[in-house]
Structure formats: C-alpha cells, structure tokens
Amino acid sequence: MNAPGKLDIRLTCISVGQRVAVAVSCVGFLALKLNLLKTFGETRPLLLSVVILLACVEKLCSIMNTVSMERDWVGKDHISRKVLHADAHGVHQVVVIADADMLRLQSGYWRCLTLEPILT
Numbered sequence: 001m002n003a004p005g006k007l008d009i010r011l012t013c014i015s016v017g018q019r020v021a022v023a024v025s026c027v028g029f030l031a032l033k034l035n036l037l038k039t040f041g042e043t044r045p046l047l048l049s050v051v052i053l054l055a056c057v058e059k060l061c062s063i064m065n066t067v068s069m070e071r072d073w074v075g076k077d078h079i080s081r082k083v084l085h086a087d088a089h090g091v092h093q094v095v096v097i098a099d100a101d102m103l104r105l106q107s108g109y110w111r112c113l114t115l116e117p118i119l120t
Helices: 004-034 044-074 078-119
Strands: none
Touching: 004 044
C-alpha cells in the first residue's frame, strides 16, 4: 500500500496537470476566436492541434486521478468504503440535478436573448 503522503503528492500533481491543461487550452481557444496570432501567418491549424493535444492531456490526467482514487479505496476497510461510496453517490445526485437545472436556466436565458429582438 502506498504511503498517504505519496498519494496526496501524486493526486496534487495530477490535478495541477489537469488544471494547467484546461487553462492553457482556454487561452488557445481565445486566441483562435480573436485571431490573435494572425501576424505570424497561418497558425490556426497548429494552434488547434495544440489545443487538441491539451484536451488529451486533460483527459489522461482525469483518468489517472480516478484510478489513483479507486486504488486508494481498495486498501480501506469495507465499512469506510461503503460510507465513502454513499457520500460520493449523494454528491453525484446533487450535481446531476443541479446540472439539469442550470441547463434549463441557460436555455431559457439564451432563448429570451435571441427571440427578444425578433418579437419586438
């Protein structure tokens, strides 16, 4: 079994890698949208390739994070695993419900914005 300190360091490194990949890809998408690199010639395909690679890195870090967490759960006793699973399931249910509500709110908001000029 891995020491708890090693697991925390590994999870932190994975999480940092995931967040950095997302942040850099957001900057890349912004540069693509605003055409910030037009002075360097046709760099859009190259920048899009970099953003795609960053998405792959983010997904890989996400999978590594999940595997590390599940590997850590295997070493725990059965009761704490059941409690942890129940807590995670409760959080998952809240997120699913909140996600659906947020999508409905956003859909209504954008519908109002796009239909308002047409209806007035």
